[in-house]
Amino acid sequence: MKNTILSACLLFCMSAAPALAEWGFSEGPSPNAFVQSNNMTLELQCDRIRFAPAGYEDSEDIVKKQGLSIRFMKNGTTEVGSFQAGQGNASVQIVDNYPVEIVFQDSADYQFVLDQIAANAVLNLSMADQDVSYGIFELKGSDKAINSMRSACGSAPKMAKGAMEAPEGVVYCGGGQVQRQIEYLIRQDTDEQWNAIVTVNGETMRAMTAYSFFGNATPPPGFVVALLGEDQSEFLVFKDGDRNWLEYGDGQYSQCN
Structure with a gap:
């Protein structure tokens, strides 16, 4: 015992x-x-x-x-x-x-x-x-x-300002107290980890794409892709019919072009 x-x-x-x-x-x-x-x-x-x-x-x-x-x-x-x-x-x-x-x-x-x-x-x-x-x-x-x-x-290598051409595509506008204009481009011609470019209010950064919705078995309706910025930001892209929108932080940004 x-x-x-x-x-x-x-x-x-x-x-x-x-x-x-x-x-x-x-x-x-x-x-x-x-x-x-x-x-x-x-x-x-x-x-x-x-x-x-x-x-x-x-x-x-x-x-x-x-x-x-x-x-x-x-x-x-x-x-x-x-x-x-x-x-x-x-x-x-x-x-x-x-x-x-x-x-x-x-x-x-x-x-x-x-x-x-x-x-x-x-x-x-x-x-x-x-x-x-x-x-x-x-x-x-x-x-x-x-x-x-x-x-x-x-100290990870970053592209200098102006080294990346701002993406041309759907522009998203919105936000709360801070209004933002967000645009992105997925680079199809590269196998690099940073395979996307995101511009927020004229500031451009590299991002990587993720097509799974953070482990959930069923993504929300309209989910297209997640963009994970090199500054640790996250952008979730959605499309439903003719409606395009993007979620960043606590804000939702609708197509504005």
Whole structure:
């Protein structure tokens, strides 16, 4: 009986303890800061998080709930802040058959998460609706890895202003307090990752295309393509009959040419 109690205690302590591993940085074509344990991996990329929990069923659960609680701890027990990622502020999907990928709609939200990871001691990734952890990571050394990643992401080659010709096609206008004019062009003659060009109020940037609607089995009616800008912005393009519109941030932009 005593051995059974001790074994149960040991199992609970192991599951509740942070994954003790060194943070690393990989430059490569997609700079990232990462930490690996025996059965979990957390990867921070320039514009998204990839988390491979201990079991595939956990990945399925996160996507089914469409949410993840990112909790920042100054030690193993004291929470100093959190961010609830899910519908309304991020896309949550399974990629490469296993990891959960979280892409933030607002780059400021992601920068907040990175700041907190770099500043604290423990990270707890848990269910959005209850206090059950998918994974706990020690953050020692994360600040150095994140700084390296940010530096590499910021130094990624970008086309100078004027180097890209503004796209010519459907123009979208609208917005709330800030009015914008948005236009895009998908380059059919390239196999590069950045295969699209987006212009917002005369400022042109590169973007990549995504034709799946962030892991949802059925995209919304009229969905055509998602454009993921190099500044971490996202533009969702829709078409229904003769109506063309684009969603960016919290605003909807209708065809205006």
